[in-house]
Amino acid sequence: HELIATDVVARLGGDEFIALLEGSRSADAAPKIAARIMDTLNEELVIDAHCMTVGASIGISQFPADSVTAEELLLNADAAMY
Known part of the structure; x- marks a missing residue:
């Protein structure tokens, strides 16, 4: 699984970054990336x-399994990290 042109990697602040993987991928794409x-x-x-x-x-x-809003997706990803 590779990053594609529509994906975004950005710094949120400090030492926090986000990778937004758009498009239809299999459910296991994010863990593999x-x-x-x-x-x-x-x-x-x-x-x-x-x-x-x-x-x-x-x-x-x-999305949409963990949340339908960007704010909740970020909160859930943060909780998953810990």
């Missing part, structure tokens, strides 16, 4: 001969 994001973030970075890693937490909510 989240796993790919985590795999990419877990790759070791080398900057000026220093090895670094990045950590992240991901919560998923889906």
